[in-house]
Amino acid sequence: MKKIFAFLFVLVFSLTTACSSGTGAVSSSPSSAGAEESSSDSSPASGSADSSASSAAASSRAVSSPAFSNTSSPASGSKAPSSEEKPKIVKVTIPEGFTLPQVAARLEANGVCGSKDFISTAQAYDFSYYSLVEKIGSSPNRCYRLEGYLYPDTYEFYVGMKPQDAVGKFLRNAEQQIGDKYSYSGMTTDQLVTLASIIEREADDPDNMRKVSSVFHNRLKTGMILQADSTRDYCNLYLVPQFGDKYNKYYNTYPNRSPGLPAGPISNPGADALYAAAHPADTDYLYFATGTDHNYYYGATQQDRDTLMANAGVTPLYAD
Incomplete structure (x- = not known):
């Protein structure tokens, strides 16, 4: 009887230990899963950083794309005229x-x-x-x-x-x-x-x-x-x-x-x-002429004018 008791005691103890160990393995798994989750959590963090960079890049693309299309599109659509194309003054x-x-x-x-x-x-x-x-x-x-x-x-x-x-x-x-x-x-x-x-x-x-x-x-x-x-x-x-x-x-x-x-x-x-x-x-001038000396001669009569020219030793540059 004592032997049977002792056997049962050992058996129960073994089972308890095994259960304990199994629980530890199972509980360690969540732990490791937790670690993986952590790791997985950290992944978004690093991914977050990547994703941030990506987002920044995407955001940059999203912002710069319209900006590019807003600024450069018209420029490509309606180029600033070159010096040859500008109206010449x-x-x-x-x-x-x-x-x-x-x-x-x-x-x-x-x-x-x-x-x-x-x-x-x-x-x-x-x-x-x-x-x-x-x-x-x-x-x-x-x-x-x-x-x-x-x-x-x-x-x-x-x-x-x-x-x-x-x-x-x-x-x-x-x-x-x-x-x-x-x-x-x-x-x-x-x-x-x-x-x-x-x-x-x-x-x-x-x-x-x-x-x-x-x-x-x-x-x-x-x-x-x-x-x-x-x-x-x-x-x-x-x-x-x-x-x-x-x-x-x-x-x-x-x-x-x-x-x-x-x-x-x-x-x-x-x-x-x-x-x-x-x-x-x-x-009172009625007559004038340019002399061959390129000076102007005036007179109230043609004779007055001609006398002035003769005295100057010139003749009319243009015939009357």
């Missing part, structure tokens, strides 16, 4: 006394617009919203409608610009520079511009411009023809080659023409000539 100087055909030729030479396009636009386009142009009116005897109003200056133009925009630049400047600044009793602005355009081609300094102006004003008052060489030259150089004799009698102020101004300006005058037209010198 040219500076063009129009000297005092240039004619409309000369202005047109200079613009073409600088690539602004075609000469023929410029001239035809100046003739046909409606610029009447400029007050100066509105005052010109229309006359079948006038050749170049805007002659006299392409104000001489230095301008900036786009290469290949529309001719009406190029003409507009001149007219805007003329509005500012001429406008209603100049007046003379009994003369319209257009008549003053016409007279100034002749003075511009006849004299080359402010003092002589005012004296030449006095000659023309005195001739107009006494009903004499102007006999201005510059009007004859204008006809021969710019009108007759293009239009034959159609406008000759309206612009040439030599014989076979009634007294008075030409039908329109013969050049585009600057400030000095415009001032001289409105403020002639106070003289």
Whole structure:
């Protein structure tokens, strides 16, 4: 009996130990699983770090992608123009006394617009919203409608610009520079511009411009023809080659023409000539000529003028 008891005791003890051990193995497993979980928890941490980096990268992609597409897409879609693609600007100087055909030729030479396009636009386009142009009116005897109003200056133009925009630049400047600044009793602005355009081609300094102006004003008052060489030259150089004799009698102020101004300006005058037209010198001169010494000689009679020239030992540079 004691033996049986002892056997049972040993058996129970063994089973208890085995159970204990089994529990430990099982409990150690959770522990190790816990360690694995820990490890697995740490994995997100390291993964978190990776994932953070990835997220940062993804976030960076997510942010920079739109930013890239927002900034670079338009740039790739609508590139900033290269220097060749940007509209080229040219500076063009129009000297005092240039004619409309000369202005047109200079613009073409600088690539602004075609000469023929410029001239035809100046003739046909409606610029009447400029007050100066509105005052010109229309006359079948006038050749170049805007002659006299392409104000001489230095301008900036786009290469290949529309001719009406190029003409507009001149007219805007003329509005500012001429406008209603100049007046003379009994003369319209257009008549003053016409007279100034002749003075511009006849004299080359402010003092002589005012004296030449006095000659023309005195001739107009006494009903004499102007006999201005510059009007004859204008006809021969710019009108007759293009239009034959159609406008000759309206612009040439030599014989076979009634007294008075030409039908329109013969050049585009600057400030000095415009001032001289409105403020002639106070003289009784009716004649003047440029001598072979390039000085100007004036007289109330042709004989007075010729005597002065003879005394100076010169002859007229241009024949009367």
